[in-house]
Amino acid sequence: MTSALLGVGVTGSRPVAIGNAFLLASGPLTSAENIPADHIGAELARLDDALTRARRHLESVRTQIPTSTPMRIAEFIDAHLLMLTDSALVDATRDLIRQQAINAGWALQLQRDSLVDIFDQMEDDYLRTRRDDIDHVVRQIQAFLANEPRTDSLAAADIRGRVVVASDLTPADAIMLRHRGVAAFVTEHGGPMSHTAILARSLDIPTVIGVHNATRLLRQGELLVVNAETGTVLAGADSRMLDHYRRRVESADERRTSLRRLVREPSTSRDGVPVVLLANLELPEDVEAARANGASGVGLYRTEFLYMNRSGLPDEEEHYANYVDIIRGLDGIPLTIRTLDLGLDKHADAVIETSTSLTNPALGLRAIRLCLKEPQLFVPQLRAIVRASAEGPVRLMIPMISSIAEVDTVLGMIAETRRTLRRQGLAFDPLMPIGGMIEVPAAALTAGGLARRLDFLSIGTNDLIQYTLAIDRIDDAVSYLFEPLHPAVLRLIRYVLQAAAASRTQVSMCGEMAGDPRYVPVLLGLGLRELSMQPGSLLEVKDVVRGCHIGALQAAMDDLMERLDDLTPTELLDALEEANHP
């Protein structure tokens, strides 16, 4: 029998995937069992065997990490390997098996609990973050003890071509799984604008998030159809349905191939207006996709990944080397480097305390706020960006601005950085453009002042919508309220464009809205001429741009803005379609 589970779809150019389920466990993998005294030796041997298999497994994962991976995944795996031999974990577990005559899985669980208690009481932030590593390692050994192909280290079995079903995935998980050829993701939690969802879109992995109880309702190994366009996960599809979805996969492949013809074509509307299409980068290796899809530059390089999956912070040289690599890969097209935006759902072990301990991280110490509070995070990055500007066209972009004073502080720090570099005889481009993101309604409503201070503004709709509509972008319970065409959002975008026009400051958009072909006529009608998106959307958006008559869309939008409160999103889109193709 076919069953369908519903969630929220996240799709790039691959709307559908078919593959066998790979369930990642979230609950405990073991329960307490007493064992007879004469089985203790065998239980100890079973533990040793699981430890050996876990070690071999981690070693093999380590060799599979591509050298292009910017994060310290290798370091992270090394730490886990060390724990497999750590006496605090292993010898103590052996003692528990002997003394209490209990099964190995449960002994591990008890030892894990007492270690975690100790870690939780530690003053040292770094050591406290190690408790997650203990959990990962313990679960992995337990998985081998249980002979289950599930582990939450994501380092199990062959994942190629399979649909990973998990309670939740971190951005780092998503990257690791992409490297390992995963076909699709299904998660129980997470909103459509969570960073994991954005990453899945950018990695072009069909994903359905917010599927309640997915790990309970779906079975290990069963064939699933993940329809990221409709947000549905089908289990037990019959052959007729499977044929239908296989054709969908094929036609999406054909569409991608046919769009290739646009790579070298200009991004110009029917009435001759050029529209600049830029790429959003999550990782250095996305440079290739940006170029292959004809991006005229990078409108957003999210640098958070340099800070994730590691214990320490990247130093100036590491930042610098990373940026210079990307500049070289881009071969003369501009790179917009966004300064660190940690907090909310993106965390770094080294700053876990400041960025996660708040009750409402979306309104707390995130992005530029965190950077201004923790100069050791920010200064090496600032210096590296300013230095990298000597190597090619670079723009620096500040995230999550909520006041003009913040911008003045950052501009002061950049001026100071330039003075220091000059004294040190290090090269930089003194004219490197500095821009700010409009992600908070307060920034939108002070766009005039920001525009006078900055060289460009970029509207980050993922956050602008979150903060305007008061919906947590990672909470799937409120994702139904996420509406880019909400009149309040459109008015803020319009306001930013008008306010920035007074000082002739350029405005682009780099939120997910910019890469959604449905919204392109609205954005062009509002006056945007520069859109930045995940590379997989560039050609689809170019196709829409080339079919638009911007003059007609602008006239229609002027009129529609007057009646916005009385229009549904569909009516708005229909009216623009009518204006575009009368």
Ligand code: PEP
């Ligand atoms: C945004 O908020 O729209 C944006 C581009 O930034 P991020 O998604 O990384 O928060």
Ligand code: MG
């Ligand atoms: Mg943002």
